Amino acid sequence: MSEHIAPLKIYFSVFLALMALTILTWQVAYIDLGPWNTVVALLIAVCKASLVAMFFMHLRWSASVMRLVLFAAVFWLSILITLTVGDIFTRHALPQPHSWHAAAFVANTSAARRQ
Numbered sequence: 001m002s003e004h005i006a007p008l009k010i011y012f013s014v015f016l017a018l019m020a021l022t023i024l025t026w027q028v029a030y031i032d033l034g035p036w037n038t039v040v041a042l043l044i045a046v047c048k049a050s051l052v053a054m055f056f057m058h059l060r061w062s063a064s065v066m067r068l069v070l071f072a073a074v075f076w077l078s079i080l081i082t083l084t085v086g087d088i089f090t091r092h093a094l095p096q097p098h099s100w101h102a103a104a105f106v107a108n109t110s111a112a113r114r115q
Contacts, residue, residue, distance in 0.1 A: 018048055028040050
């Protein structure tokens with residue numbers, strides 16, 4: 001397997017893109033998008049991870065077997081996340097126990113009534 005040596009210009013461009021996406025993530029955090037904040041942040045994170053994988057891990061110039069391994073890893077990760085999210089959304093909230101303040105108040109009022 002021969003190594004591919006990319007020009008320094010590509011690495012510098014990817015670095016600038018990663019810095020721009022990091023600043024974008026930081027700026028989006030201050031914008032109230034409601035439940036879409038997480039979605040936008042994750043989309044930016046996927047873009048950054050793709051840049052790192054393609055250029056710094058040399059997946060762009062690697063053999064197709066390595067791309068297959070990457071696809072399989074992402075596929076199984078998506079299955080894991082889908083099953084986890086499905087489990088979270090189908091659970092019912094457990095009743096929360098009363099705080100000790102409420103228990104102490106009930107104990108004090110019942111003791112005061114007995115006297």
